[in-house]
Amino acid sequence: METALKKSEFSWEEYFSDKKKGGHRFSTEEFLAKEAKEKLFHLSGGKTLLDFGCGAGELLIHYVPNYEKVIGVDFSRSMLLEAEKKVMQHEYRNVDLIFADDRTVWDELNVKFDRITATAVVQYLTPEQLEGFIRNASEHLSKEGKIIFFDIIDPKxxxxxxxxxxxxxxxxxxxxxxxxxxxxxxxxxxxxxxxxxxxGNSYSPHLIEKIARRSDFHVEYVKSMYYEYRYHAILSKIS
Structure with a gap:
């Protein structure tokens, strides 16, 4: 009889299932506020925001005062619990938190967003998942809406x-x-x-643009201020 040891399949959902902090360079409030300020500059307005992969809410709580409605999404219950604590501490009433992943989140939404963002999330998606995310996100964007992927890892x-x-x-x-x-x-x-x-995974700007253009998005790239090896991608619909 032939037998073989079968490796268990790795899962990012399982890895983050008990984590309580995001992967920011520093966890001080001063640094997180600066990082959020940079990202708010690139988000450049809008009234409704979907923060996919919001994690423990370190950046989310800085976004909320700038929007009429914010929805934070993550596939880690422990992370969402930490985000909920922060939201309650600040007594924010215009934010909802949803437990979901890149496949299930879209069935939980019934509104259009001016901005859909994800910070340090692309690295955990395969090219196929990333394309599916952009395609689904496109259907939940307002007319002048944008998708902004923050802190994508540049392989070089x-x-x-x-x-x-x-x-x-x-x-x-x-x-x-x-x-x-x-x-x-x-x-x-x-x-x-x-x-x-x-x-996780790194993506060259060329690959991001190739995937985004298949869903009729134009891509603008910006170097991250706080992480030497990361960049941001701002996706706008091709008119």
Whole structure:
């Protein structure tokens, strides 16, 4: 009889099921307020906002005062519980929180949004999931609505960041050391059937634009102010 050990399938939903903080560089209120301010600048108005992958609400609570209606969505109940605590502490009445993922969220919505945003979420979606998200989001946008993906990982700059290129103490010899450690981590992750790291997938701007154009969106790119290896993509309908 032939037997084989079958690896358990990894799930981001399971990974985040008990997490209570987002993956921000710093968790201080001062930093989060600055990060939110940058993102609000690129959101550039509107009255209704869908924040997909809102996590523990670190940025969500800064968005809420700027909109008449905000809906936060996440597939982690523990994260949503933390977001709910923040909303209650601020006594916000114009925000709803929904437990859902990129497939189920659309059945929970019955309004159009001026802005649909997701921060550091694209990395957890496959190209097929990303295309489906954009297609579904398009149907829930108001006439002049926009989709804004914040903090998409740029594969070129991410690797440079990993080996310490952006560090003030960067030394040329660290390229070799960093590359070796990176290979070992990748091999270990493969053997354990786990993601290489919490970052997930990286997407080049070219691929994002290719996917977005299939749903008739024009894409504008902006470099992130607070993460050297990330960029933002602002999607507007082609008129």
């Amino acid at each position: 700059f991410y690797y440079l960041w990993k080996i310490g290129w952006f560090s003030q103490n960067f030394m040329s010899w660290s390229i070799f050391t960093g590359a070796c450690l990176d290979c070992l981590k990748r091999m270990s992750a493969f053997l354990k059937n786990k993601p290489y790291d919490i970052i």
